[in-house]
Amino acid sequence: MAITYELVKEVTANLYDWSLRRIPESSKAEFRKALASETEPQARQTLAFMLDSAERAETTGKFLCSDAGVPSYSIKIGSGARMEGDIRQAIVDGFAELTRTIQPPLLRFVTNPLTNERSFHGKDMPLVSWDLVGEGDYLDITCAPKALGGGRWAAVEILVSPSLDEIERCILEIVLRAGGQHCPPVVIGVGIGGTFDHAAKLSKDATLRPFGARNPEPRVAEMEERLTRAVNQMGFGPMGVGGSTTTFGVHVEYASGHGFTPVAVSFNCWINRRTRARIYNSGVVERIE
Amino acid sequence: MTTPSPIRLTLPLTPEAARVLKVGDVVLLDGDAVATVGMPTQKRMVAEVEAERELPLFLRDGTFFHMGVSYEDSDRRPGAVHYVNPTTSSRFNHLMPTLIRGLRLTATGGKGGLSQESVDAMREVGCVYFSFVGGASALLSEGVEAVTDCAWRDLIMQFRLNRLRLSGFGPVIVAIDANGNSIYERLMSSARERLPEIMRSLRPSQNNETD
Numbered sequence: 001m002a003i004t005y006e007l008v009k010e011v012t013a014n015l016y017d018w019s020l021r022r023i024p025e026s027s028k029a030e031f032r033k034a035l036a037s038e039t040e041p042q043a044r045q046t047l048a049f050m051l052d053s054a055e056r057a058e059t060t061g062k063f064l065c066s067d068a069g070v071p072s073y074s075i076k077i078g079s080g081a082r083m084e085g086d087i088r089q090a091i092v093d094g095f096a097e098l099t100r101t102i103q104p105p106l107l108r109f110v111t112n113p114l115t116n117e118r119s120f121h122g123k124d125m126p127l128v129s130w131d132l133v134g135e136g137d138y139l140d141i142t143c144a145p146k147a148l149g150g151g152r153w154a155a156v157e158i159l160v161s162p163s164l165d166e167i168e169r170c171i172l173e174i175v176l177r178a179g180g181q182h183c184p185p186v187v188i189g190v191g192i193g194g195t196f197d198h199a200a201k202l203s204k205d206a207t208l209r210p211f212g213a214r215n216p217e218p219r220v221a222e223m224e225e226r227l228t229r230a231v232n233q234m235g236f237g238p239m240g241v242g243g244s245t246t247t248f249g250v251h252v253e254y255a256s257g258h259g260f261t262p263v264a265v266s267f268n269c270w271i272n273r274r275t276r277a278r279i280y281n282s283g284v285v286e287r288i289e
Numbered sequence: 290m291t292t293p294s295p296i297r298l299t300l301p302l303t304p305e306a307a308r309v310l311k312v313g314d315v316v317l318l319d320g321d322a323v324a325t326v327g328m329p330t331q332k333r334m335v336a337e338v339e340a341e342r343e344l345p346l347f348l349r350d351g352t353f354f355h356m357g358v359s360y361e362d363s364d365r366r367p368g369a370v371h372y373v374n375p376t377t378s379s380r381f382n383h384l385m386p387t388l389i390r391g392l393r394l395t396a397t398g399g400k401g402g403l404s405q406e407s408v409d410a411m412r413e414v415g416c417v418y419f420s421f422v423g424g425a426s427a428l429l430s431e432g433v434e435a436v437t438d439c440a441w442r443d444l445i446m447q448f449r450l451n452r453l454r455l456s457g458f459g460p461v462i463v464a465i466d467a468n469g470n471s472i473y474e475r476l477m478s479s480a481r482e483r484l485p486e487i488m489r490s491l492r493p494s495q496n497n498e499t500d
Contacts, residue, residue: 042313042462046422049460053425062427066357066374066447104371107359107447116329118445149377149400149423169488176484179477181377181401183423230487234480239400241420241462241472271424 003139003279005085011277011285012126013094015143016071017102019273022058024289026210027272030248034185043243047185050238050270064271068106069145071095071126074208078136082281087139088128095126109148129201137281142208142289144274150186153178154266156200161259167192168227171250174265175231180240183269185248187211188231191264194255199262206251207268210289215252224252238270295460300352302395304415304467312470314463316419318432318455322352322396326376327448330441331384334450338391345440346450348392355381355399356421357447360436367436367451373429375421377401386410398461402473408465418465420472432458 031051038044057064073091099106099120108118110125133140155174159166171190189209191202214221227250237243248270268274276289298306300320310316323346325331337344355378361368378385378399385403388394389410397403397411398419411418421429438452465471 042315045315045460046462049422049428050425053422053428057427060427062430063372065424065426066359066372067376104359107357108445152377152380165488165492168491172484172488176480179473179480181379183400226491230491233483233487233490235483236476236480239420239422239462240402240476241464242476269424 001281001283002082002084003087003281004283005087005090007279007283007285008087008090008139009094009097011279012073012091012141012143013098015073015141015275015277016095016098016145019143019145019275020063020065020068021061023054023064023271024210024274026212027248027270028054030185030211034245034248038243038245040237040243042241043237043245046238046241046243047245054271063104064273065147066107067109067147067149069147069273070110070151072144072146073126073128074131074142074144074205075128076131076133076140078134078138078140079132080135080137080281081139082137083139091126091128096121138278140276140278140288142274142276144208144268147269150182150267150269153182154200154203154264156196156262156264158196159261159263162261164223167261167263168223170263171227171265172230176234178267180236180246182267183271184236184238184240184246185270186246186267187272188227188247188250189266189268190227190250190252191262192252192254193257193261195257196262198255198257199264200266202253202255203264203266206253207266208274209251211249220252220254224250227252300396300455301350302352302417304393304395307395307415307417308467310417310463310466312463312466312472315460316463317460318419318458320352320455321437322354322453322455323348324354324356324358324373324451324453325448326355326357327444328381330444330448330450331381331388333441335384335387335391338387344392344450346438346452348394348450350393350395352396353388353392353394354397358433358436358451358453359446360451362446365442367439370430370433370436372426373433373453374426375400375423378403378418382407389414389416402464402471405471405474408469408471408474411465411467412469415467417463417467419459419461420464421459421461429458432456
């Protein structure tokens with residue numbers, strides 16, 4: 001048995017479709033906590049409206065947002081996975097078919113950066129990253145489409161032999177620059193170290209971690225808690241119109257590197273589109289999120 | 290700690306009605322608004338306004354939103370509304386002052402707010418900015434009854450000028466009023482001011498000596 005073109009095509013298209021219509025369970029839990037802790041009445045009202053709207057989208061199959069977001073997949077490959085056919089092409093073809101058939105129709109948002117032309121396809125679409133992990137006999141696929149509102153505020157700064165204080169200041173300055181523009185309460189992913197590209201990928205991966213799960217290293221977990229508190233003290237609040245709920249969590253990942261230390265920060269808006277499934281060699285598909 | 294019930298308003302507002310609204314007011318909207326999310330659209334609008342030509346859709350003294358709209362379009366006439374959702378207004382900061390003054394808009398809106406130049410233009414003409422909840426398309430779309438007209442069909446659907454009929458659209462929040470007050474400006478200044486103190490409070494017990 002193997003993981004086939006057909007199966008990958010179907011599963012990746014479904015993951016994208018599902019991500020447009022429901023928010024992750026861990027996001028719902030954070031909304032309920034924030035509804036109890038947020039002290040600004042208007043911010044609470046906004047949070048309640050968001051959660052109600054997400055529940056309406058989920059129960060009626062409506063879209064959460066009109067911006068379906070650039071299709072973006074993170075795929076972890078177990079070393080025991082066996083693949084049959086052109087797996088990359090399966091993702092391209094699955095997305096192409098979906099954009100032709102999905103109801104309601106999607107708006108055109110895939111943009112050629114050189115001409116600003118918009119369509120449903122383009123160079124490197126969908127965006128896919130591949131990592132080899134462990135010995136599993138599966139592909140573990142996360143789909144997290146990125147919309148304009150959340151995507152445009154990410155940044156990478158390169159510091160030289162920074163102290164932890166300087167790293168944290170850099171993170172908070174990037175957060176401050178974004179203000180409340182990215183449809184908060186956001187998840188904030190931070191990648192520290194490695195190289196420019198590696199830090200950016202760590203930051204992206206950090207946004208994919210469900211809320212409630214801290215980095216396993218206590219020093220980093222403490223940093224996450226500290227930064228989460230700091231961001232919420234800034235006061236931007238839900239939709240950036242005031243309140244103490246600007247982020248549901250700052251997630252930090254790091255890698256060793258050299259004396260130059262890239263610090264990457266990226267954001268995912270409150271709908272936090274993310275779905276995940278595993279396809280095993282046996283052909284079994286396990287939906288995880 | 291309850292919030293007051295929303296004010297119900299019919300668009301377009303008069304400048305006088307706009308000036309009465311205050312930052313923080315919660316509003317439900319009825320009536321007529323024009324919406325787009327297109328950068329090329331708004332560049333074209335600016336060119337028309339600067340050349341003192343009329344737009345293909347009447348928008349003078351009207352309402353102009355940064356909002357994407359998807360609708361049935363099979364017979365080249367707007368049909369049933371699929372969904373709507375605001376986009377980030379601040380990316381049009383450089384175009385909006387000309388549109389606010391040139392069209393004498395009385396209401397605009399979207400998400401993320403507008404810069405000081407637009408706040409000044411809004412104060413001059415009597416115009417407010419409404420903040421919509423982004424990503425809440427399922428509920429927000431229920432306040433849009435119909436797409437009544439559209440112009441510039443050479444552009445993709447959400448980039449056209451789409452005229453909407455609203456009924457109970459929102460709740461939306463007055464985030465910039467016609468008297469020069471902006472929630473965005475206030476929150477950004479206050480966050481900037483508090484950053485040093487927030488930084489100091491990160492590690493109260495360690496005296497910040499980490500290297």
